Amino acid sequence: MKKEILKKTANSWRFEGNEIKYVSEVLNSGFGSSTSGNMNQRYETAFAKRFGMKFAVTSNSGTSTLHQALMAFGVGPGDEVIVPALTVVMCGYAVMHAGARPVFADVLSDTFLIDPVDIEKKITKRTKAIMAVHMYGQVCDMEKILKIAKKHNLYVLEDCAQCYLGTDAQGRLAGTIGHVGSFSTENSKHLSTGDGGILITNDEVLAERMRKFGGMGFKNIRALNGQVRKNKDTFQDPKYVRHDTFGYNYRLPEVAAAIGLAQVERIDFIVKKRIKVMEKYRKALAGCDYLVPQRIPKGSRNTCWTFAVRFEGEKRGISWYDFRKKFMEYGGDGIYSAWALVYNEPIMQLIHKQGRFFPDLPNQAKHFKGYLKGVHCPNAEKLQPKIMQFTANQGIEKDMNIQIYALKKAIAFFNKK
Ligand SMILES: Cc1ncc(COP(=O)(O)O)c(C=O)c1O
Structure with a gap:
């Protein structure tokens, strides 16, 4: 066997x-x-x-x-x-x-x-x-x-x-x-x-x-x-x-x-690990005014699928892409972006405009045609390009600290500029 x-x-x-x-x-x-x-x-x-x-x-x-x-x-x-x-x-x-x-x-x-x-x-x-x-x-x-x-x-x-x-x-x-x-x-x-x-x-x-x-x-x-x-x-x-x-x-x-x-x-063990990484990330952000973590309303518990922040670096002349690149140069995992808003995905637009589920097949979705008429979510549209998600699936302290080190170094790098 x-x-x-x-x-x-x-x-x-x-x-x-x-x-x-x-x-x-x-x-x-x-x-x-x-x-x-x-x-x-x-x-x-x-x-x-x-x-x-x-x-x-x-x-x-x-x-x-x-x-x-x-x-x-x-x-x-x-x-x-x-x-x-x-x-x-x-x-x-x-x-x-x-x-x-x-x-x-x-x-x-x-x-x-x-x-x-x-x-x-x-x-x-x-x-x-x-x-x-x-x-x-x-x-x-x-x-x-x-x-x-x-x-x-x-x-x-x-x-x-x-x-x-x-x-x-x-x-x-x-x-x-x-x-x-x-x-x-x-x-x-x-x-x-x-x-x-x-x-x-x-x-x-x-x-x-x-x-x-x-x-x-x-x-x-x-x-x-x-x-x-x-x-x-x-x-x-x-x-x-x-x-x-x-x-x-x-x-x-x-x-x-x-x-x-x-x-x-x-x-409970698995969830605790994610919370531990989140707490480390939050601590590392102290004093940084352009990475704004997802707000945790008083009394609630966030269990950190990813550590999500709103990137406001543009107002300090730092681009989303440059920050991500620098973070990775210091050994950090690739920061995830937010997915496109649901209604901005090409398939959702195709269904709206042409009533199709496949670009080359007519009619299947004709009952949904026009379903996005007048859709506009201004906060989501402004927020989506700013989201950064840091990974939170590290199992051991050493791997968590690699992310924290990279975050601190990237912040320090842009502070000096
Ligand atoms: C918020 C949310 N809902 C639904 C799903 C769909 O889950 P699955 O990939 O298991 O179909 C996901 C998966 O990425 C998700 O993040």
Whole structure:
């Protein structure tokens, strides 16, 4: 029997728990698929427990989870969902996957998060849900968002892809505040299964719908149970029918679920590492007036997917590009920019202007044509080119300090100029 040992690399610290043990269990059990629900169920139970929630539903990505949640809310053609302008394009896609229109709300220049005042301005009689995206590790202003949602009878979907164990000013965990919390476990996220996603909720009806929609609508699926095959004698019968709900195949493979289970066992340890790097970055910025860190509202906890700052160096004659270059010359990781605003991505413009999903195929998206008419989010447009994201996935102090050294040196370099 070949024994695999995890080699020590810059990334291996993330997978030094029971990952290999649980993956071996899956393989030794003859590759039980998620139709039998073993590793998926164990992972879901552990995840739900850590977040103090009744239901967790695994999925194959953090885009699929958004789609599943919106479908469970009953979002469909003719509906609108409010989404921040500054997030990944997948937040907009998920709304369109459900057949509805994303309506973009502006963000705040200090927290970089969706602006509740603008949310309220964007509400129409077609609005069905608000997608609160907790960017870079910081929880949105959920108190205000919940108030608006209640007033207008809307669902609230929290996208926590970048925010594991973040809390708002009331101490509530991201993902447990709205109707549904959605997480991505794509490789760069706090927890990773390579690719994957997971949903949490206390609402049994929503949990069952989300699981069924992601599980091809097998009729045996329940809020707490993904098993689709039960008694073989009932099942192997020409009269037996299997599907009573529409769905996609968004199931998470058992091997990925095995990794997820091991990851959630170490969630506090992993999150603490990111917070530690963030604290070091924040300290290193003391006295620097042109790198303005994402504001953390009093009492809330940012868990730093990346350390995000607003670069205001232009007013001191320093360009975004020059600062990034200098930081890297001193040994820092490549600073990430912010993604283009969702509505500025070429595909979102193509859908708007030509009603196409592919440049060379007409008509597929004709029902969305013109959906961006009048869209303008001035804060997000001003902020997006200024964002710098410093990496926060270092596992050991030495690697963290390489980033901090580079940041201090780059600041000192431009101070001298
Ligand atoms: C805020 C946000 N939402 C959704 C997603 C989509 O997750 P996935 O890549 O797992 O589909 C991501 C991933 O980058 C994200 O950062």
